[in-house]
Amino acid sequence: MEALRCDRLARVFRTKRAVDDVSLSLAAGDVYGLVGRNGAGKSTLLKLIAGYLAPTAGTVAVCGEILGPCQTSARLGCLIEHPAVNPGLTGFQNVMVRALAQGLANPKAEVAEVVEAVGLGLVADKSARGYSLGMKQRLGLALALVGRPDVLLLDEPFNGLDPEGVRQVRCLLADLALQRGCAVLISSHVLDQLERLVNRYGVLRDGRLAIQMTAEEVEDACADYLCVETPETPRALAVLEGAFPDAVFTVMPDDAIRVAGLDAEAVGRVLLTANMPVSGLYVHARDIEDYFVDLMGGAEVVDGPSRYSDTKGGGSHA
Numbered sequence: 363m364e365a366l367r368c369d370r371l372a373r374v375f376r377t378k379r380a381v382d383d384v385s386l387s388l389a390a391g392d393v394y395g396l397v398g399r400n401g402a403g404k405s406t407l408l409k410l411i412a413g414y415l416a417p418t419a420g421t422v423a424v425c426g427e428i429l430g431p432c433q434t435s436a437r438l439g440c441l442i443e444h445p446a447v448n449p450g451l452t453g454f455q456n457v458m459v460r461a462l463a464q465g466l467a468n469p470k471a472e473v474a475e476v477v478e479a480v481g482l483g484l485v486a487d488k489s490a491r492g493y494s495l496g497m498k499q500r501l502g503l504a505l506a507l508v509g510r511p512d513v514l515l516l517d518e519p520f521n522g523l524d525p526e527g528v529r530q531v532r533c534l535l536a537d538l539a540l541q542r543g544c545a546v547l548i549s550s551h552v553l554d555q556l557e558r559l560v561n562r563y564g565v566l567r568d569g570r571l572a573i574q575m576t577a578e579e580v581e582d583a584c585a586d587y588l589c590v591e592t593p594e595t596p597r598a599l600a601v602l603e604g605a606f607p608d609a610v611f612t613v614m615p616d617d618a619i620r621v622a623g624l625d626a627e628a629v630g631r632v633l634l635t636a637n638m639p640v641s642g643l644y645v646h647a648r649d650i651e652d653y654f655v656d657l658m659g660g661a662e663v664v665d666g667p668s669r670y671s672d673t674k675g676g677g678s679h680a
């Protein structure tokens with residue numbers, strides 16, 4: 363059964379389609395990274411799923427149960443924008459209030475566990491009024507985690523955390539997904555953290571889920587490759603395939619030849635020996651940030667991972 367499913371979810375603010383026909387699903391244990399420029403619709407999508415906002419169209423189902431507009435589910439834990447923290451209570455008490463509202467059987471033990479897990483142990487008995495931004499963020503995460511939700515919705519969970527906090531939260535989330543099968547939908551601009559955590563990505567662009575990809579597809583798309591440019595592509599390809607029978611060469615739409623795992627010098631030597639005119643020979647490597655910046659903003663969807671689909675299997679377009 364899917365842990366989370368959104369079908370054709372949309373939200374219009376006056377004339378602005380903040381979320382436009384978004385369908386996605388998460389299985390238990392999935393960690394799904396939602397990326398997009400400022401204003402792409404990430405927070406609005408999370409709020410629709412959490413039941414904080416009513417959708418203009420579409421449905422949300424959590425663990426198979428379709429939720430009504432603005433209906434929340436006890437199986438959902440959310441950290442979206444500023445957590446609702448009572449400054450007059452300690453961190454522990456704040457989480458305890460949530461645990462009691464959920465009717466947990468053993469609230470004290472569970473609250474102690476989540477407070478410890480998010481790294482608030484040392485300040486749990488201090489008033490939340492004096493909490494730093496990072497401590498508030500940890501408290502928000504504890505509030506989301508109490509009750510052992512099956513699905514976690516996290517909007518920028520690394521905000522305000524120091525490097526140790528970022529690592530702690532990342533490890534905690536990975537553990538929840540792996541050990542407990544929690545499905546995590548996480549929106550973040552911190553791509554290098556997402557990269558270490560998620561197994562799937564969705565790119566939101568102007569409210570639409572433009573591209574969905576697995577982490578492997580992103581990794582492949584960002585991998586180093588060698589690019590050969592020549593005015594005689596078919597002949598060069600035949601020469602290269604003869605010289606490197608185990609390599610997989612791909613001819614791109616602009617007639618450039620791409621190959622991964624070969625040494626540029628060796629390729630250059632083979633082409634030279636065959637008297638092949640070469641106008642370009644270079645190693646191309648992309649970092650994930652460059653890659654997503656392109657996907658988030660730039661060209662049309664077809665310019666995304668489908669460019670790589672002949673070699674890598676590409677991404678699926680929602």
Ligand SMILES: Nc1ncnc2c1ncn2[C@@H]1O[C@H](COP(=O)(O)OP(=O)(O)OP(=O)(O)O)[C@@H](O)[C@H]1O
Pocket residue numbers: 375378379380398399400401402403404405406407
């Ligand atoms: N309550 C609202 N009323 C009107 N417009 C809204 C409202 N909430 C969001 N929007 C608009 O919807 C669009 C999507 O906003 P949203 O906050 O979901 O984007 P985001 O991807 O989370 O951005 P960021 O990365 O900056 O947090 C924006 O154009 C925003 O101005």
